[in-house]
Amino acid sequence: MITMSDTVKKIEKLGTEITKQIDEGKEPNYSIPVRSLGNVYYDKVSKTIKLGDKESKRHFLNIGHARKFMQTILVASEVKNLIKHGATTSIRDLYYALKHTIEGTKENVFEDQSESDPLIEDLEASLGLLREELHLTASTKGIIAGKMTVKDGKDTIDLARMGSGGWGVPSNVEPEKIEIKDLDAEYVLFIEKDAVWKRFNEDQFWKKHKCIIITGKGQPARAERRLVQRLNKEYKLPVYALMDADPWGMYIYSVIKQGSISLSYSEEKLATPDTKYLGLMISDVDKYKIPSNVTIKLNLQDIKRIKEMKEYPWFKKDKGWQKEFDLMKQRNYKLELEALSRKGIRFITEEYLPHKIETRDFLG
Amino acid sequence: MITMSDTVKKIEKLGTEITKQIDEGKEPNYSIPVRSLGNVYYDKVSKTIKLGDKESKRHFLNIGHARKFMQTILVASEVKNLIKHGATTSIRDLYYALKHTIEGTKENVFEDQSESDPLIEDLEASLGLLREELHLTASTKGIIAGKMTVKDGKDTIDLARMGSGGWGVPSNVEPEKIEIKDLDAEYVLFIEKDAVWKRFNEDQFWKKHKCIIITGKGQPARAERRLVQRLNKEYKLPVYALMDADPWGMYIYSVIKQGSISLSYSEEKLATPDTKYLGLMISDVDKYKIPSNVTIKLNLQDIKRIKEMKEYPWFKKDKGWQKEFDLMKQRNYKLELEALSRKGIRFITEEYLPHKIETRDFLG
Numbered sequence: 001m002i003t004m005s006d007t008v009k010k011i012e013k014l015g016t017e018i019t020k021q022i023d024e025g026k027e028p029n030y031s032i033p034v035r036s037l038g039n040v041y042y043d044k045v046s047k048t049i050k051l052g053d054k055e056s057k058r059h060f061l062n063i064g065h066a067r068k069f070m071q072t073i074l075v076a077s078e079v080k081n082l083i084k085h086g087a088t089t090s091i092r093d094l095y096y097a098l099k100h101t102i103e104g105t106k107e108n109v110f111e112d113q114s115e116s117d118p119l120i121e122d123l124e125a126s127l128g129l130l131r132e133e134l135h136l137t138a139s140t141k142g143i144i145a146g147k148m149t150v151k152d153g154k155d156t157i158d159l160a161r162m163g164s165g166g167w168g169v170p171s172n173v174e175p176e177k178i179e180i181k182d183l184d185a186e187y188v189l190f191i192e193k194d195a196v197w198k199r200f201n202e203d204q205f206w207k208k209h210k211c212i213i214i215t216g217k218g219q220p221a222r223a224e225r226r227l228v229q230r231l232n233k234e235y236k237l238p239v240y241a242l243m244d245a246d247p248w249g250m251y252i253y254s255v256i257k258q259g260s261i262s263l264s265y266s267e268e269k270l271a272t273p274d275t276k277y278l279g280l281m282i283s284d285v286d287k288y289k290i291p292s293n294v295t296i297k298l299n300l301q302d303i304k305r306i307k308e309m310k311e312y313p314w315f316k317k318d319k320g321w322q323k324e325f326d327l328m329k330q331r332n333y334k335l336e337l338e339a340l341s342r343k344g345i346r347f348i349t350e351e352y353l354p355h356k357i358e359t360r361d362f363l364g
Numbered sequence: 365m366i367t368m369s370d371t372v373k374k375i376e377k378l379g380t381e382i383t384k385q386i387d388e389g390k391e392p393n394y395s396i397p398v399r400s401l402g403n404v405y406y407d408k409v410s411k412t413i414k415l416g417d418k419e420s421k422r423h424f425l426n427i428g429h430a431r432k433f434m435q436t437i438l439v440a441s442e443v444k445n446l447i448k449h450g451a452t453t454s455i456r457d458l459y460y461a462l463k464h465t466i467e468g469t470k471e472n473v474f475e476d477q478s479e480s481d482p483l484i485e486d487l488e489a490s491l492g493l494l495r496e497e498l499h500l501t502a503s504t505k506g507i508i509a510g511k512m513t514v515k516d517g518k519d520t521i522d523l524a525r526m527g528s529g530g531w532g533v534p535s536n537v538e539p540e541k542i543e544i545k546d547l548d549a550e551y552v553l554f555i556e557k558d559a560v561w562k563r564f565n566e567d568q569f570w571k572k573h574k575c576i577i578i579t580g581k582g583q584p585a586r587a588e589r590r591l592v593q594r595l596n597k598e599y600k601l602p603v604y605a606l607m608d609a610d611p612w613g614m615y616i617y618s619v620i621k622q623g624s625i626s627l628s629y630s631e632e633k634l635a636t637p638d639t640k641y642l643g644l645m646i647s648d649v650d651k652y653k654i655p656s657n658v659t660i661k662l663n664l665q666d667i668k669r670i671k672e673m674k675e676y677p678w679f680k681k682d683k684g685w686q687k688e689f690d691l692m693k694q695r696n697y698k699l700e701l702e703a704l705s706r707k708g709i710r711f712i713t714e715e716y717l718p719h720k721i722e723t724r725d726f727l728g
Contacts, residue, residue, distance in 0.1 A: 082709070088566055089709050090559035090702070097705040101657055108657050139558050139581075141505070143532040152527025163516025164534035164541070168507040170527065171562065177528070194503050195454035198535065202452055217503075293465055293472050338454070341461040345446070345453050 003176065004083055007134065010127045011080045018073070028060040028069070033125045033265065040264045042313045047273035049259035051125060068119065074098050074109060075119045082135040088172065090137050091120055125265035130174070131222070137171035142224035143194075144169055145201050146212035151179035159212075166201060169214070173227040180230065184210065188231050189353075190224075190275070191215045192243040192252055196337045196348070203349040209357075212237070219252050222263070225270045228256070232272045239272050240362065242353070245280035246296075246334035247305035253277050258314050277363040278356050280337050282327045288352060294342050295333035302334060320363045367540065371498065374491045375444045382437070392424040392433070397489045397629065404628045406677045411637035413623035415489060432483065438462050438473060439483045446499040452536065454501050455484055489629035494538070495586070501535035506588035507558075508533055509565050510576035515543035523576075530565060533578070537591040544594065548574065552595050553717075554588075554639070555579045556607040556616055560701045560712070567713040573721075576601070583616050586627070589634045592620070596636045603636050604726065606717070609644035610660075610698035611669035617641050622678050641727040642720050644701050646692045652716065658706050659697035666698060684727045 014030060021028045032055065033039070039052040058065045058072070078098055082089060089097070095113040102109060110116050124131055131138060143166035148159045152170065159167050170178070189211050191197045197215035200206065206213045212231060216224040231237045241256055243249030257275040259267030284290065298306075306325050315321040328334065340348045356362065378394060385392045396419065397403070403416040422429045422436070442462055446453060453461070459477040466473060474480050488495055495502060507530035512523045516534065523531050534542070553575050555561045561579035564570065570577045576595060580588040595601045605620055607613030621639040623631030648654065662670075670689050679685040692698065704712045720726065 087709055089563070089705070092559060092700075092702045093563070093705040093709055096658055096700075096702045097709055099658055099706060100655065137559065137562055141581075150527065152529065155525040155527040157525060157527055157529070161519040161521060162531070163514065163519040163521055164536065165516065165521075165532040166534075167526070168529040168532045170529040172528065195456055195501065198501055199453070199457070291464065294460055294463055336456075336460070338456045338460045341453070341457040342463060345451055345457055345461055 004086075007127075007129060008080055008083055010129065011076050011083075014076055014127075015073075029057050030069075030072075031055045031057050031126070032122045035121060035125055035265060037261060040261050042258070046268050047258065047314070048267040048271040049261060049264045050267060051265040071109060071115060072119050072122065075116060076123060079123065079134045079136070088135045088137055090139075091117055091131075094120070094136060121265070130226070130266055130269055132172040132174055132177075132226075135172075138222055140169050140171050140221045140223045141217040142169035142214060142220060142227075143167065143197065143217075144212065144214040144224075144227070146206040147182075147184040147210065148180060148212055149182040151181055152177065156181070160207070164198070164201065166197075169221075169223050169227060171221075171223050173223050173230065175230070175234075178227075180235065183212075183231075183235055183237075185212045185237060186210045187238045187240060187357075188212045188214065188228055189278075190220075190228055190239060190241045190256060192218065192241075192249050193337060196242065199345070200349055203346060205349045205353070209354065216252075220256065222266070222270055225256060225272070228275075229270060229272045232274055239275040240278040240357070241275055242278050242337065243280065244334070244336045245282050245284070245328070246336070247302045247309065247328075249280070250277070250309060251305065254309065254312060254314070258312075279352070279362075280335060280340070281324055281363070282331060282333075282335075283324060284352075285331075285335070288340075288343070290335070290339060291342055292333075294339035295331075295335045298328070298332050298334055303329065318364055324363065371491075371493060372444055372447055374493065375440050375447075378440055378491075379437075393421050394433075394436075395419045395421050395490070396486045399485060399489055399629060401625060404625050406622070410632050411622065411678070412631040412635040413625060413628045414631060415629040435473065435479060436483050436486065439480060440487060443487065443498045443500070452499045452501055454503075455481055455495075458484070458500060485629070494590070494630055494633055496536040496538055496541075496590075499536075502586055504533050504535050504585045504587045505581040506533035506578060506584060506591075507531065507561065507581075508576065508578040508588075508591070510570040511546075511548040511574065512544060512576055513546040515545055516541065520545070524571070528562070528565065530561075533585075533587050533591060535585075535587050537587050537594065539594070539598075542591075544599065547576075547595075547599055547601075549576045549601060550574045551602045551604060551721075552576045552578065552592055553642075554584075554592055554603060554605045554620060556582065556605075556613050557701060560606065563709070564713055567710060569713045569717070573718065580616075584620065586630070586634055589620060589636070592639075593634060593636045596638055603639040604642040604721070605639055606642050606701065607644065608698070608700045609646050609648070609692070610700070611666045611673065611692075613644070614641070614673060615669065618673065618676060618678070622676075643716070643726075644699060644704070645688055645727070646695060646697075646699075647688060648716075649695075649699070652704075652707070654699070654703060655706055658703035659695075659699045662692070662696050662698055667693065682728060688727065 018028050034054040039054040043050040060069045095116040099110050145166045150157050194217045200213050241253045259271035310325050382392050398418040403418040407414040424433045459480040463474050509526050509530045514521050558581045564577050596603050605617045623635035674689050
């Protein structure tokens with residue numbers, strides 16, 4: 001577990017190294033990992049997307065580096081302040097908090113938030129810390145319910161008593177912030193869509209089937225993924241994904257499972273390689289006799305995406321996935337989870353899901 | 365209070381009127397309110413946008429009406445089923461649940477969700493019921509915290525013990541679904557942005573200042589607006605809005621206060637005319653000595669919107685608003701709530717807001 005003072009120490013190390021260089025009359029510089037596609041790979045051991053070990057140096061006395069150098073130090077110093085004051089803030093707030101005109105000049109330290117955001121990612125990557133550990137928040141969208149209690153600050157929150165609303169997943173779900181207690185569930189169900197999550201919550205699926213239900217309302221934010229990873233790693237709960245049977249839903253599954261290129265520097269802390277794909281599958285159309293008039297024709301973007309995903313290392317060697325992608329292309333259609341409502345609005349919770357889990361009908 | 369059986373009765377009335385027409389050998393038809401701009405007005409009594417009394421008739425034996433006639437009856441009948449089974453569903457699910465090919469033909473009852481959605485609005489408008497009362501859910505984004513307990517089904521939820529996450533506002537917040545209990549607050553703070561809400565929640569502003577804090581994460585969904593209206597009407601809590609000082613933030617305020625044209629048929633149940641605009645204002649820049657380098661230049665769209673809003677009936681007669689709009693145009697800038705972070709990240713909760721409320725510095 002990383003404590004607040006460990007984080008501060010890591011930031012201070014960056015600072016003291018630079019002041020040491022100055023004291024010794026050397027040209028100040030620091031190294032950061034290269035965060036481009038060329039330095040991203042799939043790590044077979046952790047089974048996640050990872051950042052490689054290529055580094056680049058930023059030099060204070062290089063006219064092309066000087067501005068970013070100054071900005072990085074400003075960001076690092078404000079982050080240290082935040083942590084010391086026990087405060088958390090958004091990356092937008094951080095930008096505004098730092099923005100000012102350098103005295104005696106007309107030069108602003110930042111012109112735009114697009115200048116400060118990448119530096120935060122640089123810091124995350126070079127310190128090996130999550131944004132949330134730097135006390136910076138990302139926007140979250142997710143909601144969760146199930147037999148589980150969390151301790152968040154002074155509050156103890158029973159996620160089995162959230163009514164129809166669910167608990168809004170906070171931005172920081174690290175163990176030092178969110179303590180998981182009294183977990184009484186056999187698996188986690190990661191649902192792509194809010195509306196489908198509501199169906200599962202209204203039918204109290206989580207109570208009958210002893211599970212935790214969570215949605216990220218589309219592509220989940222970091223916090224939802226991190227929380228699911230914790231439930232999987234710390235509590236050994238299997239994770240099942242329930243997505244639309246379309247390239248977008250399958251891509252979201254892929255991100256939950258292995259991670260994304262843009263967050264490659266954090267994926268070891270975010271991805272859950274154990275995740276299984278429960279549905280919806282194209283092959284379910286025959287299996288569950290879903291009428292053909294609820295299917296949707298593929299567009300060019302879909303076909304392109306299927307071709308790309310077939311080549312992803314974790315899909316490429318999986319016969320089940322290859323068959324599923326081929327079937328989608330051959331049938332030339334996709335379908336949404338809501339299509340199951342054609343069989344009755346509770347078909348998904350009362351027949352489809354229980355049958356899928358019972359027969360262990362999922363893709364890896 | 366509208367009970368489930370009242371709603372069913374209203375739907376059944378539509379059905380029995382049509383079957384009566386058929387039994388009497390008459391041509392089946394029904395009337396619905398016209399939901400176009402020409403039938404929308406600002407009602408000075410309720411102080412909300414309202415739908416006028418123009419009606420149009422839909423005839424079964426008119427070739428241009430027949431399809432919609434059939435679809436409306438299908439939607440009404442499925443809604444009745446939902447209510448009778450105590451189930452709730454999304455409008456997308458409803459579309460899928462109904463979609464099928466008419467036996468013996470190749471004709472689908474619906475081709476696309478864009479065919480069923482407007483019929484739901486027709487039903488809402490003609491029955492005078494909210495979508496939620498028809499057991500249809502809209503997507504919600506909002507989160508809420510404060511000294512208040514809600515009873516939602518069997519669960520009693522203490523909104524003062526939600527940790528950093530807050531309670532996700534459910535889609536249906538009608539009194540028969542959500543019972544408000546143990547309210548210990550002096551006002552409601554409606555915050556435009558999620559990140560700003562998080563600051564207020566982290567600083568436990570709601571505890572120190574005895575208020576309820578809610579955000580709709582941008583333009584709020586119906587549920588957030590309805591819940592705030594209930595707190596205002598049933599519990600007489602003043603409502604203050606905290607928005608960006610830009611035309612979009614002021615427009616959101618206008619929707620919270622008076623309603624929108626597209627939901628004009630429901631605004632009496634959604635709008636909260638008592639809402640006051642606390643900030644952020646352009647005039648705050650001088651008042652609170654906000655540095656000019658955090659302002660953002662207006663674009664053409666902004667200028668167009670300011671011109672339009674100056675003419676809204678509720679802004680037109682308000683000298684304060686006219687001055688504010690003129691100042692924005694004259695200074696040619698806007699600014700975001702996060703700009704206050706330039707004065708320190710807790711400036712907004714510890715100085716700005718308390719001072720605003722103490723000096724009653726707001727616009728009506």
